[in-house]
Amino acid sequence: MTDNSFFLEALINNDSKVIINIYKSNFFKVRAFVIKNKGQQQDAEDIFQKALMQLAVRYKKEKFVINTSFEAYLFTVCKNLWRRELNKNKVRVTNNDYLEPKDDNEDIALAVLEQKRWELFTESLELISENCKQILKLFFAKTPYAEIMKKFNYNSETVVRQRVFKCKNSLKEYVKKDKRFKNLTEL
Amino acid sequence: MEDDILIERYLKGLLSKDEEKSFLDRLDSDTDFSEKFKLEEQLFNSLNENSWSFSESKNAEVNDYAKLLREEDLQNLKKTLAKTSSEFNSKEGATSKRLFYYLAAASIVIFLGFQLFVNENTSNQDLYNDYIALNDLPSFVTRGNDTSDLARAQELFENKKYEESLSVFQSIDNLSNNEANLAIYKGIAQTELGKYDEAEHTFNTLINSDLLDAEKGYWYKALLFIKRDRIQEAKSTLKEIVSKSLSHKDKAVLLLDDLD
Numbered sequence: 001m002t003d004n005s006f007f008l009e010a011l012i013n014n015d016s017k018v019i020i021n022i023y024k025s026n027f028f029k030v031r032a033f034v035i036k037n038k039g040q041q042q043d044a045e046d047i048f049q050k051a052l053m054q055l056a057v058r059y060k061k062e063k064f065v066i067n068t069s070f071e072a073y074l075f076t077v078c079k080n081l082w083r084r085e086l087n088k089n090k091v092r093v094t095n096n097d098y099l100e101p102k103d104d105n106e107d108i109a110l111a112v113l114e115q116k117r118w119e120l121f122t123e124s125l126e127l128i129s130e131n132c133k134q135i136l137k138l139f140f141a142k143t144p145y146a147e148i149m150k151k152f153n154y155n156s157e158t159v160v161r162q163r164v165f166k167c168k169n170s171l172k173e174y175v176k177k178d179k180r181f182k183n184l185t186e187l
Numbered sequence: 188m189e190d191d192i193l194i195e196r197y198l199k200g201l202l203s204k205d206e207e208k209s210f211l212d213r214l215d216s217d218t219d220f221s222e223k224f225k226l227e228e229q230l231f232n233s234l235n236e237n238s239w240s241f242s243e244s245k246n247a248e249v250n251d252y253a254k255l256l257r258e259e260d261l262q263n264l265k266k267t268l269a270k271t272s273s274e275f276n277s278k279e280g281a282t283s284k285r286l287f288y289y290l291a292a293a294s295i296v297i298f299l300g301f302q303l304f305v306n307e308n309t310s311n312q313d314l315y316n317d318y319i320a321l322n323d324l325p326s327f328v329t330r331g332n333d334t335s336d337l338a339r340a341q342e343l344f345e346n347k348k349y350e351e352s353l354s355v356f357q358s359i360d361n362l363s364n365n366e367a368n369l370a371i372y373k374g375i376a377q378t379e380l381g382k383y384d385e386a387e388h389t390f391n392t393l394i395n396s397d398l399l400d401a402e403k404g405y406w407y408k409a410l411l412f413i414k415r416d417r418i419q420e421a422k423s424t425l426k427e428i429v430s431k432s433l434s435h436k437d438k439a440v441l442l443l444d445d446l447d
Binding site (some may be wrong): 109137171 | 265
């Protein structure tokens with residue numbers, strides 16, 4: 001059993017001693033992040049609990065393997081859950097198709113799927129060329145083309161557009177090739 | 188590439204009203220375009236740090252997760268997490284050491300005072316007093332508006348109104364922040380009132396709880412046994428503390444020596 005599955009096992013076994021240690025070594029970092037990003041103590045507490053529930057149900061269903069350290073992975077899940085909370089209002093307002101989850105459990109279940117999709121996309125981004133990766137990061141951050149042009153010394157915005165187009169296609173190819181793609185994207 | 192630019196402009200909110208309407212019409216009628224759009228949108232929202240890509244449809248996998256989450260074991264985990272979170276974070280809050288010292292001092296005074304009226308095995312009573320006095324009682328955490336209740340309990344304690352102070356402790360012991368500490372104080376107060384069975388029950392409840400400080404219950408239960416001259420039970424509880432390395436292990440070693 002690796003160190004990572006040790007913590008996941010402890011969660012599904014409801015091992016309160018290990019759970020306390022998970023709090024001791026991880027909670028403060030998460031709290032600092034949430035408070036720095038428009039959140040409160042209570043938000044951090046909620047997010048942390050939801051993150052651990054997410055890991056537990058995912059491990060229970062599919063015994064997934066964490067490739068980084070448990071701490072790093074838990075922090076990423078918490079960060080994403082907080083992004084998710086911050087964007088909930090936006091999606092309620094702008095998306096008419098958005099259905100409110102029935103309860104807390106369904107909300108966590110949806111968050112698991114979204115986290116897995118985020119992982120597929122992020123991992124695919126690591127497979128394309130370094131230049132493409134940098135360009136797409138700027139593109140997804142809504143950086144103006146003029147700025148990307150300057151940064152990469154391209155001659156015109158049209159060149160940037162072509163580059164974004166190419167890089168995005170190569171990213172999509174990796175995404176579509178992945179066996180997780182069918183389950184995770186709702187097309 | 189034209190479609191890419193169109194989708195990008197839509198996602199950035201740059202289309203005019205008319206353009207947007209024809210865009211949405213096309214999504215409804217053109218399946219290929221709609222599929223392309225959905226993936227673009229998911230990438231756009233997932234990989235932009237300021238947004239998030241929400242799941243819209245509830246597919247089979249989501250239902251599976253939700254079903255597992257509703258099962259008993261994960262519901263129990265949820266409870267454990269809520270409890271751990273509340274205890275962990277209350278320890279982080281502002282602690283009032285001052286109140287703790289008052290209560291500790293008051294309880295010592297009361298124990299000594301109580302001694303004068305009770306004719307029990309003197310040496311064991313001395314041991315009890317020595318160890319309960321040496322011991323650091325856990326500190327109360329003042330958070331929210333429980334301060335006044337605790338202050339009231341303290342005053343009653345100081346005025347030797349044990350019965351009343353106990354009833355205040357009992358009325359506030361549902362506050363999750365202080366559960367373990369209150370159980371300890373409650374049990375000691377019950378001991379002082381001679382309500383030994385109730386005190387034992389209080390400590391057993393603490394031991395069997397999954398509170399952070401549950402194991403401290405063993406130490407106070409051992410002291411209670413000494414108070415009641417149930418020395419064999421005291422010894423076996425103390426030995427358990429030592430063998431399992433529970434809270435107050437060092438004192439348990441000393442006390443075991445004293446009992447022999």
